[in-house]
Amino acid sequence: MDLRDTPAEAAFRAELRAWIEENLTDEVRRGRFEEAGRDWSRKLYEGGYAGLTWPKEYGGAGAPYSHQAIFLEEMARAEAPSHLGVIGLGMAGPTIIAHGTEEQKQARLDAILSTEEIWCQGFSEPGAGSDLAAVRTSAIEDGDHFVVNGQKVWSSFAHIADWCILVTRSDPDSQSHAGLTYLIVNMHSPGVEVRPLRQITGEAEFNEIFFTDVKVPVENVLGEVGGGWAVAMTTLLHERGTLGFALTAALEAQIRKLIALAKERGATDVQRDAIAREWIGLQAVRYTTYRSLTTLIKTGIPGPEGSGAKLWWSEANQRVTKLALELLGPEAQVIGDNGYWQHQQLRSRGNTIEAGTSEILRNIIAERVLGLPRSR
Amino acid sequence: MDFAFTQEQEELRREARAFLEANPEAPLSELRELGWLGVSVPEERGGGGLSFLDEAILFEEAGRALYSGPFLTTAVVLPALPEVDEQAWSIEVDGFVPDLLHVDRVLTEEMRSVPAEGETLATMDETRPLGRLTSSDGEALDGEWEPVRLRLLAALALEAVGIAQRALELGIAYVSEREQFGKKIGTYQAVAHPLADTYVETELARSLAYWAAFSVAEDEEQAPVAVPAAKAFCAETAVAACERSIQVHGGIGFTWEHPLHRYYKRAQWLDAFGGHAAVQRAVVAAALLD
Ligand SMILES: Cc1cc2nc3c(=O)[nH]c(=O)nc-3n(C[C@H](O)[C@H](O)[C@H](O)COP(=O)(O)OP(=O)(O)OC[C@H]3O[C@@H](n4cnc5c(N)ncnc54)[C@H](O)[C@@H]3O)c2cc1C
Numbered sequence: 001m002d003l004r005d006t007p008a009e010a011a012f013r014a015e016l017r018a019w020i021e022e023n024l025t026d027e028v029r030r031g032r033f034e035e036a037g038r039d040w041s042r043k044l045y046e047g048g049y050a051g052l053t054w055p056k057e058y059g060g061a062g063a064p065y066s067h068q069a070i071f072l073e074e075m076a077r078a079e080a081p082s083h084l085g086v087i088g089l090g091m092a093g094p095t096i097i098a099h100g101t102e103e104q105k106q107a108r109l110d111a112i113l114s115t116e117e118i119w120c121q122g123f124s125e126p127g128a129g130s131d132l133a134a135v136r137t138s139a140i141e142d143g144d145h146f147v148v149n150g151q152k153v154w155s156s157f158a159h160i161a162d163w164c165i166l167v168t169r170s171d172p173d174s175q176s177h178a179g180l181t182y183l184i185v186n187m188h189s190p191g192v193e194v195r196p197l198r199q200i201t202g203e204a205e206f207n208e209i210f211f212t213d214v215k216v217p218v219e220n221v222l223g224e225v226g227g228g229w230a231v232a233m234t235t236l237l238h239e240r241g242t243l244g245f246a247l248t249a250a251l252e253a254q255i256r257k258l259i260a261l262a263k264e265r266g267a268t269d270v271q272r273d274a275i276a277r278e279w280i281g282l283q284a285v286r287y288t289t290y291r292s293l294t295t296l297i298k299t300g301i302p303g304p305e306g307s308g309a310k311l312w313w314s315e316a317n318q319r320v321t322k323l324a325l326e327l328l329g330p331e332a333q334v335i336g337d338n339g340y341w342q343h344q345q346l347r348s349r350g351n352t353i354e355a356g357t358s359e360i361l362r363n364i365i366a367e368r369v370l371g372l373p374r375s376r
Numbered sequence: 377m378d379f380a381f382t383q384e385q386e387e388l389r390r391e392a393r394a395f396l397e398a399n400p401e402a403p404l405s406e407l408r409e410l411g412w413l414g415v416s417v418p419e420e421r422g423g424g425g426l427s428f429l430d431e432a433i434l435f436e437e438a439g440r441a442l443y444s445g446p447f448l449t450t451a452v453v454l455p456a457l458p459e460v461d462e463q464a465w466s467i468e469v470d471g472f473v474p475d476l477l478h479v480d481r482v483l484t485e486e487m488r489s490v491p492a493e494g495e496t497l498a499t500m501d502e503t504r505p506l507g508r509l510t511s512s513d514g515e516a517l518d519g520e521w522e523p524v525r526l527r528l529l530a531a532l533a534l535e536a537v538g539i540a541q542r543a544l545e546l547g548i549a550y551v552s553e554r555e556q557f558g559k560k561i562g563t564y565q566a567v568a569h570p571l572a573d574t575y576v577e578t579e580l581a582r583s584l585a586y587w588a589a590f591s592v593a594e595d596e597e598q599a600p601v602a603v604p605a606a607k608a609f610c611a612e613t614a615v616a617a618c619e620r621s622i623q624v625h626g627g628i629g630f631t632w633e634h635p636l637h638r639y640y641k642r643a644q645w646l647d648a649f650g651g652h653a654a655v656q657r658a659v660v661a662a663a664l665l666d
Contacts, residue, residue: 001429002378003590009377066377259664269658272665276657279664280605284580287587290379298380305583308576359565366568370548370575373560375568 003290005070012063013070019047020078029079030338037084041115044083050113051089054097059110065243065293072249079253082246087157088112088119090246092165092184094238099223099231104184108163120161120187121239122152122209123232129154130360132167132232133176137211139168139183141218141225146170146183148191148214154354158194158207161187167232170225180228184220191215201346239355243302244289244309251282251313254320254344258327261341265327278320285309285316304369311361314351321345379586381433389433396441404445404464404478413451414460416593422460428527428593432586435531439538442638444503446475448535452527453483456519466492467528468509469650476507481514485521490514501641523592526599529607529650530592533585536610536646540578540617543639547571547621554626561624570620574613581606581613601663608656611647618643 005013028040044050045059052068054060061067075082083089093112096104111117128134137150148168158164164185171179185192191214196204223231255278262275292306324341325332335342352358366372381389395402395410407413415431417423424430431451438447446464453465463480466473473482473494482490490512499505548571551562561567588606591599618640622629629636647653 001381001586001590003587005377069377262665267665272661273654273657275664276605276608276661280584280609280657280660281580283587283602283605284584284609287379287583288580290377291583291586294377294379305579308572308579312576312580359569362569362572363565365572365575366562366565370568370571371552372548372562372568372571373552375563375565 003287006066009066009070012067013074016049016071016074019049020074020080023047024078024080028081031081037081038115040081041084045114050083051093051109054093054109054113058097058105059113065245065296069243069245069289069293072245073252076249076253076256079256083115085112085115085118087121087161087165088115088117088163091121091235091239092119092163095165095182095222095231095235096184098234099182101219103219104222108184117162118157118160119163119165120155120158120207120209121235122155122158122164122166122185123235124154125151126153130357132236133180133229135167135169135180137166137168138172139166139170139181139216140172141170145215145217146181146221148183148185148211148216150211152209152211154197154206155194155209156206156354158187158209159196159204163187164209165222165235167228170228174226177229179226180232181225182222182228182231183216184222185211185214185216189214189216200349201343236356240310240361243293243296244285244306244313247309247313248282248286248289251285251316251320254317255279255282257340258320258324261324261327265329267327271323271327274319274323278316278323281312281316285312307365307369308361310355311358311365314348314358317351318345318348321348379583381429385430385433388430389437392434392437393440396437396443400441400443402443402445404447404450407445407447408462412447414454415451417455417460421458423454428530429586429589432530432534432589432593435534436538436541436585439535439642440542442503442539442542442635442642446479448531449474449479449528452524452531455527456483456487456517456524457489458518467524468512469525469528471508472506472649473509474504474506474649476509477505482509483517483524484509484512484514485525486512487517487519487521487524488512488514489517499645501638501645503638503642504645522600525650526592526603529603529656530585530588532646532650533581533588533603533606533610536607536614536643537578537582537585539614539639539643539646540574540581540610543614543617543621543636543643544571544574544578546636546639547574547624551624567624571624574617574620577613578617581610584609601660604656604659607650608653608660611643612653614643615640615647 023043028036048061051060052063056062139146139148166183166185168181170181191212193210195208198204292303295303321344367374412434414423415426416428419425449467450465454460466475466479466482468482468484477496479492482492494507494509496505496507551567554561584606588602591602622636
């Protein structure tokens with residue numbers, strides 16, 4: 001056991017810090033995500049920092065996961081915005097790497113890293129949320145293409161997306177996990193309509209997507225026709241941040257800001273206790289993620305200890321953002337400056353719903369990790 | 377970055393677990409024969425020449441087995457002595473001495489070696505009674521109290537992880553067998569979810585305890601923060617793990633006969649000794665905010 005950087009890791013960290021110093025301006029740091037994010041993402045790509053762990057032949061750096069962890073740590077420390085292609089980078093890309101054909105990889109992966117193409121995720125439907133296997137959006141094979149009809153909902157970034165990872169039912173007589181097909185769909189195809197949904201925060205980050213007789217070429221099936229469930233599971237594994245680095249980095253950035261706020265405004269003993277509690281929790285998630293990573297490197301599979309990272313993080317982020325409002329005192333209601341904490345606090349309520357609700361994650365831990373008798 | 381124990385260390389864990397399962401009440405002398413005392417003391421001072429990380433495994437396993445001899449205190453004191461001796465040691469913190477009756481000598485916060493004489497108090501955790509020294513006169517030892525204190529708190533955190541793990545295992549086993557309303561009670565989410573929370577917290581606690589152990593072993597700069605952080609989180613995790621486990625056991629969990637209450641009392645002992653979680657967090661808060 002050695003929790004310090006290896007010489008190679010230390011060298012990577014130093015190089016990265018120098019790069020950030022040179023490239024990250026205050027403008028980018030403070031800018032609105034959708035505008036400033038694109039330039040910043042492009043810079044990351046040109047610097048070779050987008051898709052660090054992706055294979056070199058598809059535009060990645062082929063670096064070990066430990067470098068990805070260091071990258072995210074340093075980005076959090078520098079308060080840098082994340083790469084704009086959250087869904088492409090975190091979900092669509094890894095799923096294409098795992099299940100895609102060579103043509104699909106060549107065609108899509110590099111454009112994800114460069115943010116030339118933005119992705120969205122079309123999984124949830126009005127009648128299929130936690131129970132993803134209940135999706136009804138249909139994809140009927142007709143010669144060299146599928147005809148897609150149906151409705152998706154809560155789809156983040158769909159309003160700016162070029163592509164969508166879509167879970168459909170290709171066998172109308174099938175039920176549940178069988179008969180699903182996973183498609184990659186061009187959002188600019190005729191018959192695709194996106195309607196933004198206003199959220200609790202007032203902004204519209206997620207959307208409804210309507211598909212009316214949309215033609216999707218058969219080359220755009222990811223994995224097997226009828227084998228969509230397994231492909232979707234790969235996406236969800238990545239979405240839930242199996243390795244937890246991104247979650248740790250997000251929480252680290254948040255707690256840094258919280259500490260700065262407490263220093264500026266002062267904190268009661270009760271608030272000091274709560275801040276210490278959250279900082280300790282952050283270290284716990286960080287080192288659990290490292291432990292899980294070591295298991296991954298040694299055995300090829302991430303250890304089960306990481307399965308609680310998303311669950312813990314989401315609830316911690318809710319506590320942290322509320323604590324920040326409390327530190328602001330009665331002023332918490334006033335949206336001064338850029339309303340950072342007010343926005344973060346409201347946004348955090350989504351954390352225990354998106355990417356698997358906390359209840360569903362507890363079910364999964366109970367049944368798959370602890371081996372408790374199944375409830376269904 | 378390598379966050380795993382070595383194969384030798386994993387082997388030590390297996391041996392320790394098997395031994396303690398078979399001999400949960402083994403006298404300290406038997407543990408000494410196994411080489412479990414002075415593990416992290418250099419060989420030239422009569423120790424095992426290994427690291428605090430090796431000792432860490434033993435503290436965790438002793439917790440899991442609810443071992444009740446003065447192993448933890450003796451192991452924590454030995455590195456502070458000029459040479460490993462054959463005595464059983466305890467340690468005085470805030471005026472309290474664990475296992476006073478079962479040890480030969482006591483190390484005080486003033487770094488004095490004092491004969492183990494005094495009164496033993498009735499303690500909630502009967503397996504590890506606290507005592508008070510009659511006198512704190514004794515020989516002065518060279519060296520500082522701070523490293524002893526950090527070793528002690530880290531050891532308590534590690535023991536707490538073992539307690540939490542065992543409480544979880546007992547809960548899982550019970551809800552997987554017990555039936556009510558014609559179903560295994562583990563199928564009810566109100567029963568299963570608290571155990572899922574215990575699992576998540578126990579894994580987080582484990583990571584903190586190992587981080588603290590590593591910081592102590594390598595004398596890292598962050599040790600004075602990592603150790604109280606781990607002590608706070610691990611002790612609270614152990615207490616909550618026992619409480620949830622008692623709850624999912626129903627009436628049987630509330631009996632004297634069932635082992636859970638002893639784990640529960642040990643968990644609370646661990647939280648109290650050396651300062652409750654809130655006291656530890658105040659140290660962390662000062663490092664972050666002042
Ligand atoms: C900010 C945000 C962004 C999102 N982005 C996307 C996206 O980009 N693409 C996408 O496809 N989806 C997205 N979603 C949708 C998200 O995946 C779903 O909201 C989520 O899976 C829950 O589904 P639901 O909303 O239908 O709620 P339901 O499944 O109806 O759940 C309602 C409540 O019932 C509980 N519940 C349901 N089943 C069980 C059970 N078996 N046991 C215990 N409790 C249960 C849930 O935990 C929840 O509390 C997003 C959601 C949010 C909040």
